[in-house]
Structure formats: structure tokens, C-alpha cells
Amino acid sequence: MAVSVLLRDVIDIPERAGAEDYVLRLTDSVDSGVVARTLSDYVMTPALVEAFDAALGLVADSIRSGMSRGAFVTGSFGSGRSHFMAVLYALLRHDPAARDKAELQPVIARHDDMLRDSKVLPLAYHMLGAKSLEQALFDGYLNQVGKRHPGAPLPALHKSEGFLADAERLRASQGDDRFFAELNGGAGGGADDPWAAFQGSGTWTPQSYEAARAAAPGSDQRQLLVSALAERFFTTDTRQAGYVDIGTGLAAIAQHAEGLGYDAVTLFLDELVLWLAFSVQDREFFARESQNVAGKSGVLFAQLSNALLCLL
Numbered sequence: 001m002a003v004s005v006l007l008r009d010v011i012d013i014p015e016r017a018g019a020e021d022y023v024l025r026l027t028d029s030v031d032s033g034v035v036a037r038t039l040s041d042y043v044m045t046p047a048l049v050e051a052f053d054a055a056l057g058l059v060a061d062s063i064r065s066g067m068s069r070g071a072f073v074t075g076s077f078g079s080g081r082s083h084f085m086a087v088l089y090a091l092l093r094h095d096p097a098a099r100d101k102a103e104l105q106p107v108i109a110r111h112d113d114m115l116r117d118s119k120v121l122p123l124a125y126h127m128l129g130a131k132s133l134e135q136a137l138f139d140g141y142l143n144q145v146g147k148r149h150p151g152a153p154l155p156a157l158h159k160s161e162g163f164l165a166d167a168e169r170l171r172a173s174q175g176d177d178r179f180f181a182e183l184n185g186g187a188g189g190g191a192d193d194p195w196a197a198f199q200g201s202g203t204w205t206p207q208s209y210e211a212a213r214a215a216a217p218g219s220d221q222r223q224l225l226v227s228a229l230a231e232r233f234f235t236t237d238t239r240q241a242g243y244v245d246i247g248t249g250l251a252a253i254a255q256h257a258e259g260l261g262y263d264a265v266t267l268f269l270d271e272l273v274l275w276l277a278f279s280v281q282d283r284e285f286f287a288r289e290s291q292n293v294a295g296k297s298g299v300l301f302a303q304l305s306n307a308l309l310c311l312l
Helices: 032-040 046-065 081-092 102-115 133-148 161-174 176-183 206-214 220-232 235-240 246-259 272-278 283-295 297-303
Strands: 069-071 120-126 264-270 309-311
Touching (some): 046 069, 046 081, 081 102, 081 120, 120 133, 161 176, 176 206, 206 220
Parallel strands (some): 120 264, 264 309
């Protein structure tokens, strides 16, 4: 009589896997304090040199043409996809240790005419644990840009209705004089605020405020007001607010990055496919987010104007 052997009796299969189980977490490998170690651990093969040539060429062409580009980085587990993106991230930031890699010197020289003087904003995302694509993209942008540009007004990536309703209640309780003084920066704003002129901040009047409230959702005028309200009054509430749609949010990111002086933005979405695979048993979540990734990729690339690149 044949005895059946179960797979679990032969192979140890963990019931759960978390972010800590993976070889390298991209978001932990791009900070200036650890990038040297990331680079020292990286073995540059001829195939990788060709891949960096293609990736830098993609970024350079995107900046040159003013059109967005997207690419998938594929490979089996442990093949070095996250390492590849970490090194590319360092190259786009003109990190000296990355540029000094001997094997990459010909590649860097080939694309330096376009990339050397371009200001690129690379953003790293680790998708495992994200509640939605919008949450990952938008919170990640706010967190990373907030650290690089402390004090700069941030784009309005959350839905505006709640902010506007709360602002009206606050205005009624405070009175116009105090409300607009605080909205325009209070004692710390105005001419002494280095960011006061950014996106027109520090100049709100009852007339401009009402005009912005009446403007269409997603319009520059209304987004500017929501950004000012979030910055001055509702900073701690933004994480609980809903998000704008992908197209509106990415357009706001593009405009905001351009206002900060960047020529291009790269979005590195690490473990995107694995994030979706882990949620396959949650049918509602998987259907929604896989459609966001697949069905809205055209929107994503179209809205990332100003020569923005998306690497998935």
C-alpha cells in the first residue's frame, strides 16, 4: 500500500512572511549613511552594467523628450532587484561613491551630458504593508519630501471637503482677523518666512479664500488653499483624511516637484508584485489594487508630467 507524503512533511513552509524576511529593504538602503555599505556589497557583472546603461538611458531620454517613461525590474528572489534600484537611486542623486564605481564609468559618461546638470528627485517605496496604492504613493511623497525640504508647503494629496468644512468652523469661532493671520503664517510667516512666496503662500484674503473654496476640486487654486490649511491648522489630521484620485494626486506631485526646482522624479516601487501576491486571498483588495496598478498605469504615466519616470 502506497503512503502519501505531504509537502509540509518535506519542506518547511512558513505560514506568514513579513518585510523583515527579505534580503534587502530598498528604503533602508538609500540613506546617505548606509549607501556606501550598499555599494560596497554590490558585485557589478557585465549584465548589470548593461542594465544600468538601459536605466540611465531611460531617465535621460525622459528628461530630453519631456515624456514620462516606465519600466519593470524583474528577477527571481535574491537576484538583486532591490540592490539594483538602490544603486540606481544613488547614481541619480550623483552620489560620489556610486559614480566612482569603475565598471560604471563608461555608462555614466555616456549619459552625463543629460543627467549631470539635471536635478532628479528619486523616491523609494517599500510596498509591503501598504494599505492602497494611493496611500503608498502619496504618504511616501509627503514623508520623503518633507524630510528633504523641511518647512516647505506640501501638496494637497488628501480630499479637501473635510478641511474646508473644518476651516469654516474655525474661521467662525476665531473671527477673520485671527484666522487669516494664522493662515498666512502668523508671527513666523510673511516676509520673514523663506517659503512664504512658494506657491503664493502668506497672501490669503477673504476674497481669495472664498474664490479658492468655490473653485473646482483639483484646481490649482483650491489645492493651494487646502495645502495652506493642512500646513497651518490640520497637520495631524492629514493621515486620517481620504486621498484624491491617482491622476489628481500625481499631477499635484509633478507641479510641486517642479516648484521645488526638480527636473524629474523617479518612483521606485519595491516589492510591488509581492505586495499584490500576499493579498490574493483578500479578493476585494486584490481586485481593486491590481486594477489600480494595471488599469491606471496609463493615467499614472500621463499625469507624471515634467519628465517624470516611474520604475515599478
